[in-house]
Amino acid sequence: MYILRTKKAKQYITCIILLATLIILIGCTAPQNNSNVSNAETREASKEVAVIEISPSNSFELLKEGNARFIDDKAGIKDISLERRQTLTEGQHPFAIVVSCSDSRIPPEIVFDQALGDLFVVRLAGNLVDSVALGSIEYAAAVLESPLIVVMGHEKCGAVIATAKGEEVPGSIDSIVRIIQPSVEKVKAMGVAGDELYEKATDENILNSIEEIEKSPIVKELIGTGNLKILGAKYILETGEVKFFSEVD
Structure with a gap:
């Protein structure tokens, strides 16, 4: 009987020790959980500050810096983690709107070395701006408060070349040609021909798209308040450089 009671006593003591250990472990992990909450709140606060501080000028700098990294083969590692996707x-809060040609060689996110959620991209062949594209731009500028619009064309644009050559095109491709045609005719009237015609017409087409965007009352109002800027740009296929037509003060 004595031996039996001793075994039960030992079992009882062991249970007490295990319970005490569990209480200590719970107590130790509690501050860590609070720390995680605090870190999460800090990260959220930092994101909010970044959104508030964004402006046309620093958006422009971010694009230039990203393109410089792309040119130098020093593109950064992009955060495409589950945590990043969940945050989005x-x-x-895209810091810039990029209106570009659909050409597979000039994806804006890669050309400007940006990650998920950084750019609001509108892409149509010939970097054209129709009513749907304009509505998308207005949404990003007015609702998402992106402070910079960049209309980016590129060298050797097939849509511009086809228009300049006057070639017959099938199906709805003709709707693209009709929009680009005025830019081509304007440059032809200057006596320009050949490859120079293609490139100058491309530049003129970029400017024409900018004019279409500026006709929007929403865009016009945002530009008037200084909260929005529009720039033209051209991508150089061989080097990867994006040449901006102007700067942001």
Whole structure:
């Protein structure tokens, strides 16, 4: 009987020790959880500050810096983690709107070395701006408060070349040609021909798209308040450089 009681006593003591250990472990992990919450709140606060501080000028600098990294083969590692994607489910704050040609060689996110949620991209062949594209631009500028619009064309644009050559095109491709045609005719009237015609017409087409965007009352109002800027740009295929037509003060 004595031996039996001793074994039960030992079991009882062991249970007490295990319970005490569990309480200590719970107590030790509690501050760590609070720290995680605090870190998460800090990260969220930092994101909010970044959104508030963004402006046309520093958006322009971010694009230039990103393109410089791309040119030098020093593109950064992009955060495409689950955590980043989950953060973006709460909303988006793209710092720039890029209107570009659909050409597979000039994806804006890569050309400007940016990550998920950084750019609001509108792409149509010939970097054209129709009513749907304009509505998309207005949404990004007015609702998402992106402070910079860049209309980016590129060298040897097939849409411009086809228009300049006057070639017959099938299907709805003709709708692209009709929009680009005025830019081509304007440059032809200057006596320009050949490859120079293609490139100058491309530049003129970029400017024409900018004019279309500026006709928007929403865009016009935002430009008037100084909260929005529009720039033209051209991508150089061989070097990867994006040449901006102007700067942001």
